[in-house]
Amino acid sequence: MSRWEPNARGRLEQAAMDLYGERGYEQTTVTEIAARAGLTERTFFRHYADKREVLFAGSASLQELLVNALAEAPASASPIEAVAAALHAAAGVFDERREQSRLRQKVISANAELRERELIKLASLAAALGESLRARGVSEPAASLAAEAGIAVFKVAFERWIAGTDERTMGAFIQESLDELKTMAADSRA
Template identity: 85%
Template sequence: MSRWEPNARGRLEQAAMELYGERGYEQTTVTEIARRAGLTERTFFRHYADKREVLFGGSVLLQDLLVKTLAEAPASAAPIDAVAGALHAAAAVFDARREQSRQRQKVVSANAELRERELVKLASLAAALGEALRARGVPEPSASLAGEAGVAVFKVAFERWIGGADDRAMGAYIQESLDELKSVTAAGEA
């Protein structure tokens, strides 16, 4: 094998997803993933700490995108509107990976350990959004509430998007979920 491995990370991700789909997450080994990708185990471990991280490796990039976009929102934006802008930026990235997102979610949903890890990821995203809002001067509990609400909107929109039979962009589902949240919270107002 050559020392240079073009797109090793992408090849490992593809190999892992294929094997998880064929054999199941629990039955798939790192050795098999590396072999399927045409790489060594050592190369696998340069990119991922374990086979679980193949499914969650993009979490840091997602969090960075959400926080960066939120920080760049106009100072006059209401907290939930700043969060909405960040969610729409993330949705644009997901649109290019719809089938991969469906495959990933199928694997995660079939395994209790992975579902738990997914909840940890979502909690981390909510905390990061709350922190970014506090950095913008949004006081508590508004910052935490907006961060948690944003993650709830993301989760509901994501599930509808991957389960949807139409070709609508994830941003459409984000907007529908945001509108529904605003409707629910406004329903009690007189």
Template identity: 75%
Template structure:
């Protein structure tokens, strides 16, 4: 592919993911990613600060979807229901990206630095959700507790979704995980 081909960012993301899977994150260079994508290193750096950020390029969009959906929930919605609406919207966004999500996850779990960056992403998401809930009039500590619980539900459901043995859709797993959380907090732990 020539440099003039469209979707340079997407091509770089795909090339990086392929190379990380083949060679490992540490052994892959920016030059190799750019070459695989049919682009230059300069083009790579126009889109990403470093090779790590290729894996986290969608973090801002994910956070925006969480926040805007929770913010747009009816005023009468309980805090956990506003977060549940956000979880459903995010699940729908991810549904067609299962193979990509599995590849990305495999790269991240194989590298401590990337695991740390993933945790930072989730902490930022929780902070943004808590801010959104406070903006809806939810007091502390309820806003922070609900946001953290929502992120935990997402994390558990997502990990089950990318498991090769579980073919249920992410929305179903999110609802199951949220129901489990509600059962635990109500004192009705299922066996």
């Protein structure tokens, strides 16, 4: 193996996802992932702290994307409208990775430790959105409620999107979920 390999991170991710799909997460070792990618374990650990991180390496980027999109929402946007803008901004990233997202979710769903980590990730996203709303001047409990509702919308839309057999975008599922939330809120006032 050469000292420098192009796209090592991408190759490691692909190898890990292939092996997780073939053998299962728990039965796959870092050694096997590195070998499948044509790299060394040392290279693996330069990119990921452990085999779990392959599945969660994009969390920081997703959080940054959501927070930045929320911050860029018009000042006149309500808290939930600002969160919706952030969710729609993130949707395009997912549309480019539908099959990878399906496989990733299948791996996570099959492992209790990974499901717990996914919930922690979602809680972190909600906290970051709430903090961004507070930075926009949104008071409590509105900031936390809008952030948590937004993550619930994201979770439901994501699950429907990966289970879907049609070609609708993640953004379409997000909009449907937002519309349903608005309908439920309106019904509760009636």
